[in-house]
Amino acid sequence: MSTQAGEARWICGSPGLGEVADQIARPPLSRPPLGWWIALAGAGALTLAMVIGVTIVFFDGIGTMGNNSFVVWGFPIANYVWWIGIGNAGTLISSMLLLTHQQWRSSINRFAEAMTLFAVSIAGVFPIIHMGRPMYWYWLAPYPNVMSLWPQWRSALVWDFWAILSYLLFSIGFWYVGLIPDMAVMRDKARSWLGKRLFGLFALGWRGSIAQWRQQKSLQKLMAMFAIPLVCSVHSIVGLDFAASLNPGWAETIFPPYFVVGAMFSGFCIVIVLTAVIRGAMHLQDIITVEHFDAMGKICVAASLVMGVSYASEWFSGWYGGSPHDRVFLDFVFKGPYQPLYVAMLCLNVLLPQAMWSPKVRRNIGTMVILAVMINVGMWLERLLIIVETLGHTFLPSNWKLFFPTLIDGAILFGSLGFFAFLFLLLSRVAPLVAIHETEELVARARGL
Amino acid sequence: MAQLFRPGADIAVRWALVALLAFPFVLVVALYVYAGSPYRTGQDRSVDQPVPFSHQHHVGELGLDCRFCHETVETSRFAGMPPTHTCMTCHSQIWTNAAMLAPVRESLVDGRPLKWNRVNNLPDYVYFDHSVHLAKGVGCASCHGPVALMPLVRQQAPLTMGWCLSCHRNPAPNLRPPSAIFDTLWKPTGDAAARGRALMASYHVDTRSLTDCSTCHR
Secondary structure: OOHHHHHHOOOOOOOOOOHHHHHHHHHHHOOOOHHHHHHHHHHHHHHHHHHHHHHHHHHHOHHHOOOOOOOOOHHHHHHHHHHHHHHHHHHHHHHHHHHOOOOOHHHHHHHHHHHHHHHHHHHHHHHHHOOOOHHHHHHHOOOOOOOOOOOOOOOHHHHHHHHHHHHHHHHHHHHHHHHHHHHHHHHHHOOOHHHHHHHHHHOOOOOOOHHHHHHHHHHHHHHHHHHHHHHHHHHHHHHHHHHOOOOOOOOOOOHHHHHHHHHHHHHHHHHHHHHHHHHHHOOOOOOOOHHHHHHHHHHHHHHHHHHHHHHHHHHHHHHHOOOHHHHHHHHHHHHOOOHHHHHHHHHHHHHHHHHHHOHHHHOOHHHHHHHHHHHHHHHHHHHHHHHHHHHOOOOOHHHOOOOOOOHHHHHHHHHHHHHHHHHHHHHHOOOOOOOHHHHHHHHHHHOOO | OOOOOOOOHHHHHHHHHHHHHHHHHHHHHHHHHHHHOHHHHOOOOEOOOOOOOOHHHHHHHOOOOHHHHOHHHHOOOOOOOOOHHHHHHHHOOOOOOOHHHHHHHHHHHHOOOOOOOOOOOOOOOOOOOHHHHHHOOEOHHHHHOOHHHOOOOEOOOOOOHHHHHHHHOOOHHHEOOHHHOOOOOOOOOOOHHHHHHHHHHHHOOOHHHOOOHHHHOO
16 A cells, blocks of 8 residues: 555645644744734624624514515525535535545644534524524523423424534534644643643643543544534435425425535535635645645535536426426526526536536646635525525415515625634634644655654 | 643543533523522512402402402403492492591592502413303413412412413313302312313313414414
């Protein structure tokens, strides 16, 4: 087995042992540079826009968004599905690549997992925003109450609650188990009294003994095995939010798997963007190489093909099923007022990613980032169209209505992106964004140690 | 390098982890106990009234019927509070100079009704109808307790939704024969299950819609 040659692919140049660790551990232990402050201010401004938007919605009601009496889901649920899709990918990528022994995982898994935590947390806010009485969000939980009531188990909202909560708790655990040895590294590198103790607290007394390593590795692997079915269930549940209804365009059995692949697709693309940003900002060119982008590009091509097949199967079952409602709906999708958006979505999600067949495209970080952003625009359009097309074109023609977003919809959507960046910027100052011990291991193996 | 933590830190962290896991559950249970406690529901609370009217005296000792004062209880949503003239049926003749009854006399002179303070207060989003409960065999005492023994009326039930539902989900044990509806001291005798079945049948209680949302929230 030519492991050495294989592992050397993922390292660029010949960084010394400890050099990589120093580089990764630097941001949390040093004063933030000016660039970080500027980025934080920008992200903070967007976050403020979201806070204002959400406050207006909470005080003045959901009518301030584009949601109308028929398209009751609108932007909030489209954003929810999009964000949880992104959130899905982090843990999925990390656990799948761990179980399949993909060494290049080491350079990206930690921030992919952090991406999951933030994206799922943000996703969890959106169903609350779209509720008429958000202050009662906790009624979704089956807690003992003096009303003697259970949640409505047939409500998709309750499924979402469980999907988000269980996935978020698990992802925090999975992320933290991987982080423990790195916290010990940080503890040993920290200079300040408080830093030593805070990192020391979260390192849980890690000494790096063989027994500790064995336990940590086996727990991480065990959790990875749990993670894959959990990840699939989460986005399947989101798919079932739609598929369990009877509406044309929604009642399709392909939805759960197609949602899981879509989630991985958009999540991988966000990871590509994050990888490029972190590589540049933290000067990690040694351990994040074009090979990583190459590998991620291949997965994106595969996912885009599955998406294409899924779209085609929607059209086919709509036509082949023979229901007049489904055929009228298909007609609406292809010839209705949303046609330009639908065509744009097909181009962005299926046509454009085919460029990644070319190694030249995959090995160029600039084109990969552009493609990744475009694909995520496409994936967001897909989630929006699923909602506004079906809800605006159900069985009764009297219920046919178009959806028009408002300024508040936009503020909340772009604000949530800013909030995501804001959280990531803060995290970069308190915890290592890249796995220290795993990349060190990669460097050591690449050097044949 | 010197040790960062003292030996006791291990124990502290372990307990902190246990506390972290237990906290959500303890919090929920604590809030639940609080929400159902008399402190929150007002159960067993009596309210000061302009005149300290004693149901114990008037109902328990003198034997007035509930409907003598609460006239509309069988025909309306609201049980009805007596006009001052009802009080004066007797009190124009007895205890005519009692200091305790001064507000009643003033009310008669001014033509202004007495302002009694509500004891059993349901939220505005609950639709409650006295008449249908009586017509279907639920006695006054099922909710108001042994009024004939109360010097000052107190809130007998917690009035939580769970308490309402405990009967709406299983009304049979709380039904009584028509003769016992207004007897706040009535005690059931005999086979409870058989009596429940018979009363459910004779009152035609249809349980299918008793727990629909719109039964109480309209």
